[in-house]
Amino acid sequence: MSDHSELSGGEEELMTPAELISRLEEAWLNEKFSPELLENKSELVECVMEQLTHMEENLQRVRKGDLKASVHRMEIDRIRFVLSSFLRSRLKKIEKFFPHVLEKEKSRADGDPSFLSPEEFAFAKEYLANTEVYLRAVALKHMPPNLQSVDMMKAVPEPCLDSFVFLRVKEKQENILVEPETDEQREYVVDLDQGSQHIMR
Amino acid sequence: MDPAEVEFLAEKEMVKIIPNFSLDKIYLIGGDLGPFNPGLPVEVPVWLALNLKQRQKCRIVPPEWMDTDKLEDIREQERKLDTFTPIPNPYYMELTKLLLNHAADNIPKADEIRTLVKDIWDTRMAKLRLSADSFISQQEAHAQLDNLTLMEINTTRSFLLDSLNYMYKLRSNLQPGRSKDY
Numbered sequence: 001m002s003d004h005s006e007l008s009g010g011e012e013e014l015m016t017p018a019e020l021i022s023r024l025e026e027a028w029l030n031e032k033f034s035p036e037l038l039e040n041k042s043e044l045v046e047c048v049m050e051q052l053t054h055m056e057e058n059l060q061r062v063r064k065g066d067l068k069a070s071v072h073r074m075e076i077d078r079i080r081f082v083l084s085s086f087l088r089s090r091l092k093k094i095e096k097f098f099p100h101v102l103e104k105e106k107s108r109a110d111g112d113p114s115f116l117s118p119e120e121f122a123f124a125k126e127y128l129a130n131t132e133v134y135l136r137a138v139a140l141k142h143m144p145p146n147l148q149s150v151d152m153m154k155a156v157p158e159p160c161l162d163s164f165v166f167l168r169v170k171e172k173q174e175n176i177l178v179e180p181e182t183d184e185q186r187e188y189v190v191d192l193d194q195g196s197q198h199i200m201r
Numbered sequence: 202m203d204p205a206e207v208e209f210l211a212e213k214e215m216v217k218i219i220p221n222f223s224l225d226k227i228y229l230i231g232g233d234l235g236p237f238n239p240g241l242p243v244e245v246p247v248w249l250a251l252n253l254k255q256r257q258k259c260r261i262v263p264p265e266w267m268d269t270d271k272l273e274d275i276r277e278q279e280r281k282l283d284t285f286t287p288i289p290n291p292y293y294m295e296l297t298k299l300l301l302n303h304a305a306d307n308i309p310k311a312d313e314i315r316t317l318v319k320d321i322w323d324t325r326m327a328k329l330r331l332s333a334d335s336f337i338s339q340q341e342a343h344a345q346l347d348n349l350t351l352m353e354i355n356t357t358r359s360f361l362l363d364s365l366n367y368m369y370k371l372r373s374n375l376q377p378g379r380s381k382d383y
Binding site for chain 1: 202206209210222224227229230231232248249252258342343346354358361362365366369370373
């Protein structure tokens with residue numbers, strides 16, 4: 001079948017396909033469990049799509065060896081599941097927090113990496129426009145004239161950055177401040193060792 | 202997160218099989234799988250092992266930790282200590298279920314192993330419930346849970362995190378000038 005030595009992942013670094021897949025899985029889990037939309041990983045997505053289409057083309061050409069082809073096809077299905085689940089959780093968050101996402105995108109500096117891919121940006125803008133048209137047609141035009149606008153930023157709840165998460169530590173960090181929950185407690189610091197798991201805010 | 206997704210992650214673990222067919226090396230995106238020769242053991246991910254077993258093309262070799270003596274020791278250890286003991290494999294529950302469902306004929310004393318793993322699971326879940334209870338009632342802000350597996354965390358994930366979040370919101374609304382819409 002195809003030869004997998006090194007894959008050029010775009011501008012920064014050379015990664016093996018195995019590393020690419022494990023980074024995709026990590027991004028998938030992070031996106032699933034974090035309360036807000038994380039940074040966009042478009043180069044990761046593109047590389048994985050490239051690998052998948054490459055593998056599928058090979059499979060189309062080589063019809064022999066039923067066992068090999070089915071093993072490759074199973075792996076393609078697994079990777080495709082992770083990729084679509086990742087994109088689906090991003091879209092769900094965009095739908096949930098659309099005005100805040102667009103605001104964040106507008107207010108970032110030019111040099112910063114973007115939060116949304118071009119397609120996601122277009123989706124978010126269309127969603128905003130459609131929601132406005134819908135609200136106008138259904139309710140707002142029947143209201144008295146001075147109530148006919150709605151501020152999307154206030155109308156849609158913003159992501160709760162203070163929610164608790166489970167986390168696993170990849171690099172040792174020291175002196176992380178833990179805020180007190182009640183008035184009687186005082187704040188304290190913890191050190192996070194590599195490989196340990198925690199639950200905190 | 203669904204239990205099915207945890208099982209998906211568990212299926213990436215490697216397990217030894219003994220194929221009864223021969224095939225040269227396959228180059229998967231996630232890594233290479235060595236040449237298959239009948240009668241010689243080879244390591245493959247669990248999803249592939251189960252598929253081959255269902256097509257009756259291999260025999261699965263149980264992992265080293267799946268042994269009644271070792272599991273009995275772990276169970277005794279778990280019952281004695283109040284904290285969570287380290288366990289041999291982070292996906293022990295899913296692997297036991299998958300391997301015993303599909304390959305029980307390749308695993309000696311399958312029923313005993315099933316009972317032992319269930320006992321270990323029950324003990325750990327009871328400890329988890331107790332510690333979650335004390336976490337909430339003492340209103341702690343942080344806990345370290347090193348030896349918990351993903352499946353165990355997953356069972357209480359939605360309940361624990363949601364209740365902690367709601368309590369935090371209720372508490373922060375009590376303090377003046379801090380109420381926000383989420």
